[in-house]
Amino acid sequence: MTESHPIGHGGRLTIDLAALRANWRHLADVAECPETAAVIKADAYGCGIARAAPALWAEGCRTFFVAHLSEGLTARKAAPEAAIYVLNGFPPGTAQAYRDADLRPVLGSREEVAEWAARNRAGGMRPAALHVDTGMNRLGLSVPEALALASDPMMAEAGLDLLMSHLVSAEVEHDPLTDHQASEFDRVRAAYPHLRASLANSSGDFLASCRADLARPGYALYGGNPRPGRGNPMRPVVRLEAGILQVRDVDAGATAGYNARWTARGPRRLATLSLGYADGYPRSSTGRGEAVVGGVRCPFAGNVSMDLIILDVTGAPEEVLRRGAPATLIGDGLDLDTVGRNAGTIGYEILTGLGRRYERVYRD
Numbered sequence: 001m002t003e004s005h006p007i008g009h010g011g012r013l014t015i016d017l018a019a020l021r022a023n024w025r026h027l028a029d030v031a032e033c034p035e036t037a038a039v040i041k042a043d044a045y046g047c048g049i050a051r052a053a054p055a056l057w058a059e060g061c062r063t064f065f066v067a068h069l070s071e072g073l074t075a076r077k078a079a080p081e082a083a084i085y086v087l088n089g090f091p092p093g094t095a096q097a098y099r100d101a102d103l104r105p106v107l108g109s110r111e112e113v114a115e116w117a118a119r120n121r122a123g124g125m126r127p128a129a130l131h132v133d134t135g136m137n138r139l140g141l142s143v144p145e146a147l148a149l150a151s152d153p154m155m156a157e158a159g160l161d162l163l164m165s166h167l168v169s170a171e172v173e174h175d176p177l178t179d180h181q182a183s184e185f186d187r188v189r190a191a192y193p194h195l196r197a198s199l200a201n202s203s204g205d206f207l208a209s210c211r212a213d214l215a216r217p218g219y220a221l222y223g224g225n226p227r228p229g230r231g232n233p234m235r236p237v238v239r240l241e242a243g244i245l246q247v248r249d250v251d252a253g254a255t256a257g258y259n260a261r262w263t264a265r266g267p268r269r270l271a272t273l274s275l276g277y278a279d280g281y282p283r284s285s286t287g288r289g290e291a292v293v294g295g296v297r298c299p300f301a302g303n304v305s306m307d308l309i310i311l312d313v314t315g316a317p318e319e320v321l322r323r324g325a326p327a328t329l330i331g332d333g334l335d336l337d338t339v340g341r342n343a344g345t346i347g348y349e350i351l352t353g354l355g356r357r358y359e360r361v362y363r364d
């Protein structure tokens, strides 16, 4: 944030589209897959489908994944010529909407395949993907089901053009479950030799290699670390800053925030930031959260409130502790994964929970 905090907003979210594009390019290089797609569900992990999809398209990305039909409709506007798959499948009554917007459902049950095939028989062939569950027990046909259906004429009528499965522990290096899933997936691939196949997400790209035709990274595109516990090879995409509203000095024994959950052990200087849990910054960060002020990491003091966070800025340089000066909540070395850990969750949840209340700035 430059000088003053954004007028009329508590915080500023800056999204670096050049970094997003560079991350996709990097993933496409390391994935060793013939093609690398982009997962842009949850409004491109909070970064905005309308801006993220065209940026990725311009970089060469031609295939996108969203979770819901409504997200697919937004993605279609943003990337008119792209192949767009909808992961959560094909709910009753949505066939016409899928067909009108040229979206491809990821079919995950016999019923879904049958209904899509019936629409294709009646109205012309439209492509779809087939999801096989190799261990998550969440979405998709079981392996025996997929094998049994391979020669069913209904499968040909479903217009399938992609076979996919999802890894349970992609971010865990050398997890035997990943190898088991990959070999189960290979058994199904052998029964559907004409279909392109997709298995790896962000972490799978790095740790399990591609093992298929199409990689499906999400989190790493937006700067998340695909290799937890190791150096993050991705560029940060998201920066979150909030302005200082007030600075005050308190004596030893003073408390701060709701329910007096924090007590000054000595004389401390506190700064109040114009951002809180209603902005998507988790209240569970109380006691562990941090922000960077003038290059110094400062701990939260007391509970995260709805619209405010109190920071202990005793260690920060005097000259940056002005009304309107910025504090960085994501960025300046505080990465998504750290912010997630401090909130008792994962960086994914931080990213996708970032509120709609910020001033949004896109850079490219």
Ligand SMILES: *Cc1c(COP(=O)(O)O)cnc(C)c1O
Binding pocket: 039, 041, 087, 165, 166, 200, 201, 202, 203, 216, 217, 218, 219, 220
């Ligand atoms: C969300 C999702 C992805 C992307 O995963 P990341 O860990 O964000 O890279 C890939 N495939 C499926 C099926 C997903 O649901």
